[in-house]
Amino acid sequence: MDILYFAWVRERIGLPRETLDTSAVTVRELVEELRAREPRYEAAFADVSALRVALDQELSDFDASLKGVREVAFFPPMTGG
């Protein structure tokens, strides 16, 4: 599974994307798995209410299933326009 990070999430973790083998069933489980890895992940995911997630390039939510998902992206609320 490809995991992508944008804006300050990318800066805190220190990389724009990585590939991960995970058995996480939901986004929330994936977040817990990432948080447990290293302090920089803990720093990025400390408050998930400040984050948004997209699954295969569609906005989703943290309770969504990862079944069949190939690309997960984490980022702060968007500031377009």
Next chain:
Amino acid sequence: MRIKVQEAPFDLGAETEAFADAVDGAGAVVTFTGVVREADTGAMAAMEIEHYPGMTQKALEKIASEAMTRWDLADALVIHRHGRLVPGDRIMMVATAARHRKEAFEAAEFLMDYLKSRAPFWKKEILKGGEAEWVAAKDADEDALKRW
């Protein structure tokens, strides 16, 4: 309907004219242009706009399609830049064409409200001293979606 995501500047006059020329049967064309605003303190040197290449085009198409349907538009155009911009640069534009002005104005406002909070762009302000700060999303921008 046309969506353009690009780093390069765009020609506001040429884009508006081409858009207006191509619509048939529309009595109203509305355009909105977003410009990089100078900070109140005058301390901003540049604005960097990051985006999610795989998702941006699709997200904008979805938003524009929704506007096309809801206001029965003759056409819609969205151009959004990314990369490094300076105060005074044009960031983005939308254009809508409809039979009457009310639909064209409303659809343009809808596009702007959704672009703010549902298109995967992130702005970072670079100050003259070199410090940088991510622009935080405003609650008011999220609230603005509720009226639609």
